[in-house]
Amino acid sequence: MFDYVMSKENFVGHLFKKADLVTINSNQYIYKVSYDRSLPHMTVEKKQ
């Protein structure tokens, strides 16, 4: 049934029920997880 081969390009354009941007604050960092490109994508920022 599944003859689909995944590639990086295939992910772009898939839309799912999006989670809101998830932000987690620690003492030193801000973690942001987005699902804009259908897969989770985390960025880490050091607090000033």
Add this chain to the structure above:
Amino acid sequence: MAKSHELNIPAHYNIYNGSNSRNLNIYFSEPENGVNSETGILLLIPGFGGNSQSNVYKKMRSLFADQHNLIVVQCDYFGSEFMQSTNRFNFDFEKYKALFSANLGIKLKNDASAEKLLEELAKYECVVNATEILDESVDNFNDMGFMQALDLLTAVYAVKAVLSDNQLVYNENKIIAYGHSHGAYLSLLCNRIAPNEFTLIIDNSAWIKPVYLESARCLWQKYGKMTMQIEFDYFAQRYHYDKEILDLSVLYKNFDNQAKITAFHGIDDNLVSYSLKREFYKGIKNTEFNLVDEGMVDNKLFFSSSHGLNADF
């Protein structure tokens, strides 16, 4: 019988050094009767000593797909290869060679190898300390944290993409994660960074914060009469990154939990205190904490009241 599939896709970039060269192996099974609007998704998350190729997990992927109408998903998450049993270790050859001859009066040949010494020691009741050789680096290590959770979430989303591309409708309100020990911890970490994703989390013996971030993991392995005590000193202990945030009591503080969380924890768990765990869940809505005591051990559902409940399927 359920059908098994494998995918290999580009993985999430490494949040510690920015590199973008990893791939992720994903395994999933679909029910023999195919996918329908009632089919849910189950993410299985092994802890230390288990992996996607363990017989028990292969069996679970296959059985659960058919028995419970689920797409059962697993992946080889970041650093999981360092969480298995011993592969290669170092030990103090000269020390044990000297002890061997001093205590037993047997002299090994000067050119005796480490293998030969261990072979001799295995004839005696003794303990030999060793250190596992872990080829970890910032590129790939057992981070016990966000990278592992991101890989697990990627696996779920990738399988959803496959279903979508095959125009298959499934039950989006039946997305389950089951984790064992550290795997259960990761299921809770996934739920925290994807708060709208899971409808049910089954926690079997999660810890609140990975103990091996701060202390070595010890494995005891019998060779003949000898016991090897093998220490795993993880790179995560030495590498400077944000570990405070990996405490679930910090992460779940003021978190508006949406998933139903059902937790099982053994009363005799000596790795993770059940009272701390029970306390942790008190402040989180939609949770159910089940303490498993000796009286509940029926060798059907529960096989012990210790860490991991000796879960088997």
